[in-house]
Amino acid sequence: MMEKTVLQTTEYAQMAVDVAEEKQASDIVLLDIREVSDFADYFVILTAESNRQMAMLSEEIEHALERSGYARHHREGTPQGGWMLLDFGDVVVHIFGPEEREFYSIERAWDEGNVIVRIQ
DSSP states (O other): OOOOOOOOHHHHHHHHHHHHHHTTOEEEEEEEOTTTOSSOSEEEEEEOSSHHHHHHHHHHHHHHHHHTTOOOOEEEEEGGGTEEEEEOSSEEEEEEOHHHHHHHOHHHHTTTSEEEEEEO
16 A cells, blocks of 8 residues: 655645646746744745636646645635635645736735746
8 A cells, every 4th residue: 555645734735836837827926924924834926817717727636736635725816806716725726817817916915925936
């Protein structure tokens, strides 16, 4: 019988970044918010260029993390609304359309967090 490997929270966050990059999301940021948040450790923030890409990104990230044993707690938003949130507990993935990303400016709201990865 094979033992199941449990990944660290940072590895799950990096996995979300890797999937987003592979599926051609833009302006991907991995933000460490452990020092300034009591509800999550990491935000993964990315931009999707279309509703279709947003739906695909959310599905692919969910599947990758869940296959690795990291279950999603809940999801908010829709591609048609220009923003989706995938809450995995310690890792929260924000997927924005370009206009919504600029409008909500989430990195500025969490500017005390540490940028671990930024992929333009």
